[in-house]
Amino acid sequence: MPALLLVFVLLATAAVVTAGIVLTLRAFKEEKVPAETTRPRAAVNHAHDMATTATLKHFFDGRTCYVCHRAIPVVHLGDPRPGLFNPRTHAALEWNEIPSEDLAATLEAHVPVCASCLVAESFRQKFPDLVVDRPAHSH
């Protein structure tokens, strides 16, 4: 009975293929689990009201970074944000640390710093012992 044997082989092949597909799908599902646990970037910021945010965005619009002299990119939600730098005290203010009160005075006393330079300045401010400044000019 060669015909019956052929049917049997076909069925066996179909069963193996189906099992393979099911196992692959299961593995695919398990692979997706860790991706769901990675939380989205924290873009929520309740520190400033809309007026303050608008003022800050306007302040940084078209400005160049005080440290690296590169243009500060337009502030988008979720992007690294620029901050303020006080040239006299060398204190750096991160976006979220900029106080809503006396905003105009704060902006007047500070210069804009891009996000990447802000990281460096904040680091220097918090860990001054770890940052070594090499003199640019020899005396």
Ligand SMILES: [Zn+2]
């Ligand atoms: Zn910069």
